[in-house]
Amino acid sequence: MSEVKYSKEHEWIKLEGEIATIGITKHATEMLGDIVFAELPEKGSNVEKDGTAGVVESTKAASDVYTPVSGEVVDLNQSIVDDPSKINQDPENSAWFFKLKIKDKSEMDTLMNKDEYDIFAKESSA
Amino acid sequence: MDTKKTSLYQLHQDSKAKFVEFAGYQMPIQYSEGIVEEHRFTRNHSGIFDVSHMGQLFIYGQEDLVDDLERIFPLDLKNLKLNHSKYSFLMSDNAGIYDDLIITKIKDGFLIILNAACKENDYKILKELLNDKYKMILDEERSLIAIQGPKSVEILKSVIQGVENLNFMSGNWFTLDDHNIYVTRSGYTGEDGFEVSLTNEFADRFTRRLIDKGAKLIGLGARDTLRLEAGLCLYGHELSKDKTPVEANLKWAISKERILKGNFIGSDIITKQLNHGVNKIRVGIKPEGRIIAREKTKIYNESNLEIGEITSGTFGPSVNGPVAMGYVENKFSKKDTKIFLEVRGKKHPATICGLPFYKKSYVKGVN
Structure with missing residues (x-):
């Protein structure tokens, strides 16, 4: 069974076994506007919970992408680097950013579920 | 406020x-x-x-207004026909740019379009330079x-x-x-x-x-x-009080007649820069790949020497890639010069290029 959780930095994370897929939320893409550039962490590198693990840029500005959990980067979605507009089109599905082999499953407990995130997103954009 | x-x-x-x-x-x-x-x-x-x-600044007056404005703007206003416009600048004595503007000859005077952030200050400067002689309305x-x-x-x-x-x-x-x-x-x-x-x-x-x-x-x-x-400057980015029109690569906007005669605010510096060159100059910059170099990004040459700074940079949807403008030391300003842009601690290759990035289509010959 997979579970999807959300961070205060507007990332989503889907855990299947010990592999987590991470991307940015639809709400994040709506705040950013048209995304025209994406940079991902290096495959094989280790990222720490709440550390930067990539960059997205809209026509207006650059924003860091954070990882909601710690782990080793085991896969990257090259298609969003080649065509960053895909992130606006399908942010919470095919336009995932990277996959991690996670270190500590309990880090997931600090994150929000869908309902909590929806409220958080609504409040943070008000 | x-x-x-x-x-x-x-x-x-x-x-x-x-x-x-x-x-x-x-x-x-x-x-x-x-x-x-x-x-x-x-x-x-x-x-x-x-x-x-x-700002839409209307200034009303006759021949003496034309004379007085020619002491301020590097334009041949005597020969500016009714309803014709010119791009120009309001400059300091050092030829630093207070604002860039469009001035149009209208019946009984001139209409000057000013940048929003500069208009109140421009009004004050112009009123003082014109000794409060003319009716001026920042409408x-x-x-x-x-x-x-x-x-x-x-x-x-x-x-x-x-x-x-x-x-x-x-x-x-x-x-x-x-x-x-x-x-x-x-x-x-x-x-x-x-x-x-x-x-x-x-x-x-x-x-x-x-x-x-x-x-x-x-x-x-x-x-x-x-x-x-379109390779056009934005005040507060490409243009500011510490840049001159020559450094901004806008010498085309300065009347050749007026340069010969001088006698406008900033003319000494402009003439000197036109004759002896400038240290830094505005250029177009094309980053390789998709990397976007924003304002204040540092520019390096192939020997890793810092040679300038980006003033505007974004993704150009019609170019379908990143575009930027900035100032570099004049000796590195030649088209096709290889440069490097420091973005998030890494140096990314780019090239000095001609402007505009996207070709214009202005209508010049209806009549």
């Missing part, structure tokens, strides 16, 4: 604008379709820009609407007959529903288009008519990507 609203504020709200404070005004940065789509729509069709925050009762893009002429002429006869950088008065409207064929997107000065009271109704004819509202976000692709 409260932020001001233009007379199109309600229309922006109705059109689901996202607002941003700009030069003391609540201005639309984008609408629901987003910057890239708004940019493309302007290039392919017709975009409407609310530029009512810009807050009028709005300014730009309509830009290849379909703009068809759309605007269906509302105001006769605008199709205007040439680039010229204008005229028109009447619509008993309102006096001043239209110039000009703009800041690299496209054919018009700027329409009209009363605040009429602005909303007029703009809704353009929308009914198929034009769409475009925000400041796309205005920035459009002007950058």
